[in-house]
Amino acid sequence: MTNELHNALADYLLALADDELILGHRDSEWCGHAPILEEDIAFANIALDEIGHAGVWYRLVADLRDERPETYPDQLIYFREMADYRSAPLVELPKGDWALTMLRQYLFDALESVRLERLAASAYPPLAEADAKIRTEELYHLRHTTAWVRRLGLGTEESRRRMQAALETLWPYALQMIEQPSAELVEAGYVPAEDDLRHAWEDMVIPHLQDSGLDVPHQTILPPFDRQRHTEHLSALLDEMQSVARLIPDARW
Amino acid sequence: MYGATVEPIEDAQTDDNRLREFEARIARGEKIEPGDWMPDEYRRQLIRMISQHAHSEIVGMLPEGTFITRAPTLRRKLILLAKVQDEGGHGQYLYHAAETLGATREDMLDALLSGRAKYSSIFNYPALSWADMGAIGWLVDGAAILNQTMLAKCSYGPYARAMKRICAEENFHKRQGQDIVITLATGTPEQKVMMQDAINRWWWPTLMMFGPHDTDSPNSAVLIRWGIKTKTNDELRQMFINQTVPELLALGLTIPDPDLRYDEESGNWRIGPINWDEFWQVVKGNGPCNQERMDARRRAHEDGRWVREALAAYAEKQSGT
Numbered sequence: 001m002t003n004e005l006h007n008a009l010a011d012y013l014l015a016l017a018d019d020e021l022i023l024g025h026r027d028s029e030w031c032g033h034a035p036i037l038e039e040d041i042a043f044a045n046i047a048l049d050e051i052g053h054a055g056v057w058y059r060l061v062a063d064l065r066d067e068r069p070e071t072y073p074d075q076l077i078y079f080r081e082m083a084d085y086r087s088a089p090l091v092e093l094p095k096g097d098w099a100l101t102m103l104r105q106y107l108f109d110a111l112e113s114v115r116l117e118r119l120a121a122s123a124y125p126p127l128a129e130a131d132a133k134i135r136t137e138e139l140y141h142l143r144h145t146t147a148w149v150r151r152l153g154l155g156t157e158e159s160r161r162r163m164q165a166a167l168e169t170l171w172p173y174a175l176q177m178i179e180q181p182s183a184e185l186v187e188a189g190y191v192p193a194e195d196d197l198r199h200a201w202e203d204m205v206i207p208h209l210q211d212s213g214l215d216v217p218h219q220t221i222l223p224p225f226d227r228q229r230h231t232e233h234l235s236a237l238l239d240e241m242q243s244v245a246r247l248i249p250d251a252r253w
Numbered sequence: 254m255y256g257a258t259v260e261p262i263e264d265a266q267t268d269d270n271r272l273r274e275f276e277a278r279i280a281r282g283e284k285i286e287p288g289d290w291m292p293d294e295y296r297r298q299l300i301r302m303i304s305q306h307a308h309s310e311i312v313g314m315l316p317e318g319t320f321i322t323r324a325p326t327l328r329r330k331l332i333l334l335a336k337v338q339d340e341g342g343h344g345q346y347l348y349h350a351a352e353t354l355g356a357t358r359e360d361m362l363d364a365l366l367s368g369r370a371k372y373s374s375i376f377n378y379p380a381l382s383w384a385d386m387g388a389i390g391w392l393v394d395g396a397a398i399l400n401q402t403m404l405a406k407c408s409y410g411p412y413a414r415a416m417k418r419i420c421a422e423e424n425f426h427k428r429q430g431q432d433i434v435i436t437l438a439t440g441t442p443e444q445k446v447m448m449q450d451a452i453n454r455w456w457w458p459t460l461m462m463f464g465p466h467d468t469d470s471p472n473s474a475v476l477i478r479w480g481i482k483t484k485t486n487d488e489l490r491q492m493f494i495n496q497t498v499p500e501l502l503a504l505g506l507t508i509p510d511p512d513l514r515y516d517e518e519s520g521n522w523r524i525g526p527i528n529w530d531e532f533w534q535v536v537k538g539n540g541p542c543n544q545e546r547m548d549a550r551r552r553a554h555e556d557g558r559w560v561r562e563a564l565a566a567y568a569e570k571q572s573g574t
Binding site: 040052240245247248 | 556557
């Protein structure tokens with residue numbers, strides 16, 4: 001692999017990792033506050049998996065950058081500034097109500113599932129191996145959130161109204177969350193192309209949203225987006241997440 | 254699901270016989286199971302204890318929950334999140350155990366949210382720093398384990414089995430707490446100060462977790478007689494003190510008790526007087542975080558109402574088609 005490909009792949013995986021970390025953080029905010037006890041447990045489990053997956057991707061980034069996989073993930077999580085984060089706005093948005101949380105998780109899980117399906121065949125073997133570990137967990141998430149979208153979409157008038165509002169808020173952001181890898185990375189067979197992922201994702205989510213009684217917003221032209229720009233919510237999130245780790249210089253925790 | 258069993262009205266003689274047989278079974282070390290005859294008072298005491306215990310797990314998610322987003326390493330974050338999730342799981346097993354006695358989840362939740370039911374007062378104290386995650390894991394979970402290990406041998410089968418499973422996980426929780434305490438106590442000077450401060454704040458409330466002295470504990474006698482408890486509050490408290498004091502001292506931490514001394518003769522560490530006024534104030538709802546904890550539970554319940562309604566409506570539509 002050339003150096004350029006190395007770097008491009010590391011950047012791609014960093015974006016995946018940051019999305020999982022930040023979404024896991026938002027999900028974990030529900031722990032102890034969910035609408036039913038069973039969901040306190042199930043949703044904490046989803047948060048746990050997402051944050052765990054972030055760790056898997058960060059370790060791959062460490063390998064690609066010749067950093068130590070034991071310490072580099074913490075360095076990335078706790079000592080990176082906001083401008084160096086590569087998360088998408090979708091995952092940065094505050095947790096909102098249960099409809100927004102559940103719908104965001106569903107849209108994300110659907111993308112993960114189509115992406116993981118393709119990464120299983122990645123020409124970069126460590127990526128294909130990591131993929132195999134994560135896929136079963138993601139399958140469970142997708143099943144869980146797919147069922148919730150349906151229940152809330154077809155539940156009561158209020159639940160449908162909240163889901164529709166959440167969908168309108170999230171839809172433009174959801175279209176932005178699909179990574180745009182360099183042409184070289186795609187050609188080398190390391191990662192799937194953006195339009196391939198987008199079509200597969202749309203084929204999965206649009207019929208399900210419609211079957212769940214929701215009106216999918218018309219696709220609009222997206223504002224230019226790159227992963228160096230963030231919502232203002234990320235700053236507060238990072239302040240909180242990094243607060244203890246940065247309390248005492250050079251301390252071990 | 255388990256519904257309430259309706260007791261037929263029997264004459265006193267039959268009840269006496271049943272009680273004698275029930276007590277003989279307990280004396281033989283047999284477990285009482287959900288369908289078995291049991292005195293109303295046994296059922297009442299168990300529902301009270303098990304539901305309080307379940308509520309404690311649920312409210313207990315809150316103080317540590319505030320540090321999930323702030324845990325200072327990826328590993329600590331995953332462990333803490335898993336731990337708080339386990340507590341929710343424990344609450345769930347325990348609610349199921351109480352349901353086997355005829356209590357319903359709705360009634361139990363209503364009792365918690367309306368303030369009729371109690372939960373462990375320890376969770377009415379605030380978690381102020383990361384060091385509190387260590388203190389809670391080691392001291393609070395350590396104290397809970399002693400109580401739960403005893404309850405794992407209790408006479409009511411479903412409670413004993415739930416406790417067995419819970420204890421296994423609690424031991425893991427205690428170890429993660431110890432690991433945090435050791436890391437901070439042997440860390441930078443600032444970390445040591447942070448750790449000592451947490452021990453100072455959690456020590457006495459943890460000792461109060463075992464409940465009033467035996468002489469002031471109204472339920473103890475009947476609970477021991479029916480094999481629900483096999484040790485008294487003071488016995489468990491002394492076990493905890495003997496186990497924990499030397500370990501904390503070995504780390505260079507101090508215990509916030511000027512009267513603490515080792516009694517050579519009995520081999521026990523003797524503590525100074527416990528501030529029972531504080532204990533009763535917190536039990537009555539005047540602790541530092543009682544209001545906050547209940548507000549958080551009520552808010553979650555209220556905010557989740559539309560979700561539960563949607564689930565019910567969806568289930569109804571599904572069964573109708």
